[in-house]
Amino acid sequence: xxxxxxxxxxxxxxxxxxxxxxxxxxxxxxxxxxxxxxxxxxxxxxxxxxxxxxxxxxxxxxxxxxxxxxxxxxxxxxxxxxxxxxxxxxxxxxxxxxxxxxxxxxxxxxxxxx
Amino acid sequence: xxxxxxxxxxxxxxxxxxxxxxxxxxxxxxxxxxxxxxxxxxxxxxxxxxxxxxxxxxxxxxxxxxxxxxxxxxxxxxxxxxxxxxxxxxxxxxxxxxxxxxxxxxxxxxxx
Numbered sequence: 001x002x003x004x005x006x007x008x009x010x011x012x013x014x015x016x017x018x019x020x021x022x023x024x025x026x027x028x029x030x031x032x033x034x035x036x037x038x039x040x041x042x043x044x045x046x047x048x049x050x051x052x053x054x055x056x057x058x059x060x061x062x063x064x065x066x067x068x069x070x071x072x073x074x075x076x077x078x079x080x081x082x083x084x085x086x087x088x089x090x091x092x093x094x095x096x097x098x099x100x101x102x103x104x105x106x107x108x109x110x111x112x113x114x
Numbered sequence: 115x116x117x118x119x120x121x122x123x124x125x126x127x128x129x130x131x132x133x134x135x136x137x138x139x140x141x142x143x144x145x146x147x148x149x150x151x152x153x154x155x156x157x158x159x160x161x162x163x164x165x166x167x168x169x170x171x172x173x174x175x176x177x178x179x180x181x182x183x184x185x186x187x188x189x190x191x192x193x194x195x196x197x198x199x200x201x202x203x204x205x206x207x208x209x210x211x212x213x214x215x216x217x218x219x220x221x222x223x224x225x226x
């Protein structure tokens with residue numbers, strides 16, 4: 001069965017600092033991988049996705065993520081964090097054989113210090 | 115695209131009552147998903163439809179839960195005889211075949 005681990009439950013960074021959120025997955029084949037962001041009480045907004053091809057993917061709001069097959073990782077990065085980036089971030093893996101059913105990690109809550 | 119629409123956004127109900135949530139997917143999206151999210155957790159898959167056919171159901175979907183998608187358009191999720199443990203946000207999402215999955219704003223359920 002597929003699974004996703006986000007090792008950091010909370011992360012605090014200063015505004016303007018760089019950010020990396022970790023994601024490790026378990027899946028038997030080449031995965032579909034996603035990062036979503038969720039503001040309090042809201043639904044999920046897609047930041048970026050990896051299906052195949054270039055392992056460095058660009059997303060919205062200046063985010064990028066790198067797929068590393070050897071490490072089973074899909075870490076999310078941003079070079080300079082803005083206060084509006086404070087939110088919950090979820091990594092997910094999609095099951096290609098089951099309608100792209102998503103399995104989510106537990107999430108990382110990002111706080112931004114002024 | 116008007117996005118995935120969910121109604122009601124908030125529902126408070128007494129234990130033992132039935133509740134129904136509605137989801138209107140993005141137009142022409144043939145896949146529709148339901149997820150459940152409790153506080154501090156990631157969303158958990160409940161079920162998904164391809165057109166009107168329900169193709170996968172999680173073991174989380176007990177007999178008290180039923181989902182339908184008549185005519186392959188909107189979907190409803192009904193919870194019968196609600197329990198306090200059903201309190202959560204119910205998220206609907208849609209996609210076109212294997213493309214990106216778009217989520218709605220969610221429906222919050224509080225069982226008192």
